[in-house]
Amino acid sequence: MDATIFNEFRTIVGERGLISSAEELHTYECDGLTNFRVLPRAVLLPTSTEQVQSILRVCHREKIPFVARGSGTGLSGGALPVENGIVISLARMNRILEVDIPNARVVVEPGVINLDVTGRVQPQEYFYAPDPSSQSVCSIGGNVAENAGGAHCLKYGFTTTHVLGLEVVLPDGSLVHLGGKTLDVPGYDLAGVFVGSEGTLGVATKIILRVVKRPECIRTLLAAFLSTNEAGSAVSGIIAAGMLPAAIEMMDNLAIQAAEAAVHANYPSCGGLLLVELDGPLAEVESLLTHVEEICRSNGAWEIRVAQSDAERALVWKGRKAAFAAVGHISPNYIVQDGVIPRTALPQVMSEIERLSKENGLRVANVFHAGDGNLHPLVLYDRRIPGQEGAALALSMKILELCLAAGGSITGEHGVGEEKKCMMSKMFAEPDLATMKRVRCAFDPLQLSNPTKVFPTPRLCGEKPGEYAPHTLETAGLAERF
Amino acid sequence: MDIATQSSHAAIDSSLRQKFKDILGIEDLHPATPADVVSGVPPQFVLEPASESQLAAALRLANESKLAVIPRGGGTKLGWGNPPSHADLILSTARLNKILEHAWADLTVTVEAGCTIQTLQQTLAQHGQRLALDPLWPEKAIIGGILSANDSGALRLRFGALRDLIIGVTIALPDGTLASSGGKVVKNVAGYDLPKLVTGAFGTLGVITRAVFRLHPLPRQARSFSISVGNPEEVQKLVLAIQDSKLAHVALQSRFSADAPPFLDILFEGTKAGLDAQSSQLRALWHSRQISEVSSAIWSARQDLWSLSNPEETAIAKISALPTDLAHTIEFLRRAADSTHVRWKSLIYATGLGCLRLEGRPDNLHRVLITLRAGLEKIGGSLVLLHRPTTLPAFDVWGTPGDSLPLMKSVKRQLDPNNILNPGRFLGGI
Numbered sequence: 037m038d039a040t041i042f043n044e045f046r047t048i049v050g051e052r053g054l055i056s057s058a059e060e061l062h063t064y065e066c067d068g069l070t071n072f073r074v075l076p077r078a079v080l081l082p083t084s085t086e087q088v089q090s091i092l093r094v095c096h097r098e099k100i101p102f103v104a105r106g107s108g109t110g111l112s113g114g115a116l117p118v119e120n121g122i123v124i125s126l127a128r129m130n131r132i133l134e135v136d137i138p139n140a141r142v143v144v145e146p147g148v149i150n151l152d153v154t155g156r157v158q159p160q161e162y163f164y165a166p167d168p169s170s171q172s173v174c175s176i177g178g179n180v181a182e183n184a185g186g187a188h189c190l191k192y193g194f195t196t197t198h199v200l201g202l203e204v205v206l207p208d209g210s211l212v213h214l215g216g217k218t219l220d221v222p223g224y225d226l227a228g229v230f231v232g233s234e235g236t237l238g239v240a241t242k243i244i245l246r247v248v249k250r251p252e253c254i255r256t257l258l259a260a261f262l263s264t265n266e267a268g269s270a271v272s273g274i275i276a277a278g279m280l281p282a283a284i285e286m287m288d289n290l291a292i293q294a295a296e297a298a299v300h301a302n303y304p305s306c307g308g309l310l311l312v313e314l315d316g317p318l319a320e321v322e323s324l325l326t327h328v329e330e331i332c333r334s335n336g337a338w339e340i341r342v343a344q345s346d347a348e349r350a351l352v353w354k355g356r357k358a359a360f361a362a363v364g365h366i367s368p369n370y371i372v373q374d375g376v377i378p379r380t381a382l383p384q385v386m387s388e389i390e391r392l393s394k395e396n397g398l399r400v401a402n403v404f405h406a407g408d409g410n411l412h413p414l415v416l417y418d419r420r421i422p423g424q425e426g427a428a429l430a431l432s433m434k435i436l437e438l439c440l441a442a443g444g445s446i447t448g449e450h451g452v453g454e455e456k457k458c459m460m461s462k463m464f465a466e467p468d469l470a471t472m473k474r475v476r477c478a479f480d481p482l483q484l485s486n487p488t489k490v491f492p493t494p495r496l497c498g499e500k501p502g503e504y505a506p507h508t509l510e511t512a513g514l515a516e517r518f
Numbered sequence: 519m520d521i522a523t524q525s526s527h528a529a530i531d532s533s534l535r536q537k538f539k540d541i542l543g544i545e546d547l548h549p550a551t552p553a554d555v556v557s558g559v560p561p562q563f564v565l566e567p568a569s570e571s572q573l574a575a576a577l578r579l580a581n582e583s584k585l586a587v588i589p590r591g592g593g594t595k596l597g598w599g600n601p602p603s604h605a606d607l608i609l610s611t612a613r614l615n616k617i618l619e620h621a622w623a624d625l626t627v628t629v630e631a632g633c634t635i636q637t638l639q640q641t642l643a644q645h646g647q648r649l650a651l652d653p654l655w656p657e658k659a660i661i662g663g664i665l666s667a668n669d670s671g672a673l674r675l676r677f678g679a680l681r682d683l684i685i686g687v688t689i690a691l692p693d694g695t696l697a698s699s700g701g702k703v704v705k706n707v708a709g710y711d712l713p714k715l716v717t718g719a720f721g722t723l724g725v726i727t728r729a730v731f732r733l734h735p736l737p738r739q740a741r742s743f744s745i746s747v748g749n750p751e752e753v754q755k756l757v758l759a760i761q762d763s764k765l766a767h768v769a770l771q772s773r774f775s776a777d778a779p780p781f782l783d784i785l786f787e788g789t790k791a792g793l794d795a796q797s798s799q800l801r802a803l804w805h806s807r808q809i810s811e812v813s814s815a816i817w818s819a820r821q822d823l824w825s826l827s828n829p830e831e832t833a834i835a836k837i838s839a840l841p842t843d844l845a846h847t848i849e850f851l852r853r854a855a856d857s858t859h860v861r862w863k864s865l866i867y868a869t870g871l872g873c874l875r876l877e878g879r880p881d882n883l884h885r886v887l888i889t890l891r892a893g894l895e896k897i898g899g900s901l902v903l904l905h906r907p908t909t910l911p912a913f914d915v916w917g918t919p920g921d922s923l924p925l926m927k928s929v930k931r932q933l934d935p936n937n938i939l940n941p942g943r944f945l946g947g948i
Contacts, residue, residue: 212922222916223945228714252764278735320792376703378624408705445706471697472710478928
């Protein structure tokens, strides 16, 4: 990239919108997955759709690869810069453009923080349902890229369920509108394809979201079991009884110990802790809650607590929210994984994880979204012990293979990104991947938009995922990553 | 469109016929009959492959021979979409009708495209579950067709559309590729979401051979209520008030017609205690109105619009607008219809999606459709024509494409470069 291109970028975004000095660029060399680092050539901070278009036109003309970035909280390296490429930070495009309560729609720019959407509609008792990662930090644009989930997607669905339309700048700089404020806009559901495409199809510059009315009542139940097996049976019992709670979360003993050490959530010391949240009309929730309690007791729960107030609920969630970061209290280093299994495979996969853990002499703490089978095994290790990091990385990949063998997925919400692209060919056959690539070619024939991510490139296989670095908000139990 | 079209509408000769027979392992191909005609365009043969691999191989041969292929399931919605520019083969998925795996404890099902939704629902009900969708003609409509047409009804308000229920798909592409995407677990972000791409794509990108769905429990109990409302403005006010309330209703629809006051119907599902509480809340919200508890038959109102006494003087369309444009839409419809002596009936869900039936002379129907579409498109909505008289003057089924049409064509070119799948039937000539 020569000086004329830098000048051209500077003309588009202004002096303040261009970062090119090495020390400042270091801020952007990685996202939440910190063991992959690449220094971008420049970081551009556009403030309008037109600026994004102008930037992409230059990239297209000069064949410069680009990576769009929100808050950089992603856990799979999706916002990792690419060699000789630029980063487009959407942080300054952070306006909430329209709040339409009667139609339950909110239109935002990509840099808007997830929790701020709820903040804007809270007075009317609405909320934005997807509650991923550190939702007080992460951006809607990043959520769209990753199709972010969260604890409550069991009932409410994922980011894709709540995105009705998008304004997207394609990699050649042209502007398209996908979906819209009304439903079933004639044509292909390209908004559905774009959400979760991890920044490989273009840059979203406006997002039409659906917000949801707050339910009349929310109850959170905490149940202590001897082991995750009994807790798992209770989950099956709840599902078999025809209930769809807002969230079902599970923690094993090691995760509980960590949460206690970190934020003193006052959890009962047990082998398997279940957290069940029910919401809806008061009478409905009260009758279902009794049923959930019975199911938990009949599966051996020896302590059950129900949080009644918002304050009590917050306390119950605090330990769960801080769980990833809390592991730092019981281990110097650790890796977070994000596998999915059919829920019924839980006992078998858990015992396999335990076996692998013993065989490798590495502790594994388990935190799950038990309702939908999304596992977050945390592999604990000490980098100072020679060979242990490599063993931990290998173990975390073996756990993903277990998930695949059980009929699951290599990622439920963190995305493939840089970290897991080598696993893609274990999950999908070559024709499946080739078909996805054809779709990519329709959007981005020159492969400039976040190239080298999602799809396996043999050259890079062998590189492994890295350890987890908690955000300060998580350490304090104020935010969560799932 | 700017995709290469078939060079000629050649007859399928005996050697090609033999190749198809070899693939399908049958004595002879089944020649098309008048019953197989697609919107006035007669195909040559009907193929009924018995497996996904046969289907993919037959599709590949059709592609190599540049034959136009019309995928067909139960045939219930075959007349939807623009008439095809060509039709050589009907590719039926009727024999791919197995329910491959009902993982009831995981609330998922894997089903072949040719299974009727009624058969699927009966199987799911054995474990107290359902695919939370109420499409048209469930006894005949099959999964692949319902997906391709993106058909949904009243339950969509609560459970979402097919895009929200499908978690995995396998499609056969014209080059013979069988490609899967998504998976068997509800939560999964690995790779592109191709289940959503083919949902509503009208069979123009590939032929769906199987799908995986997330399931919901059957409701413990359900109760429906109905009230008569003075006028569309009042209906809109009530709909928005209910949507803004803490009621946990599953469906909410309003029914309008030229010669009767509107009705509003609401459906609750849940425990007895929950339903009792909600019905009292509803009465409080609708105080001073006459609320009647009604049978669940009320929820077949959409399908009832399709009982056509005179198909040659009837048009049926799907409409979409914002919920706050409900009254405006009905008023617009009423004015356009009254001025042309067209009789009308309409059903609008709280999602803003609706369906309308127009009855009158084809030229008058045409006028109303043009006016109504222009009005809806102006406010960001849409009108898609589903049924039309054969003598209706030219009227594109889908409406005015947006700025994403070139991108859609580019996706089409990538997956179906020879434009053999349902050519000319979709938006913007795709």
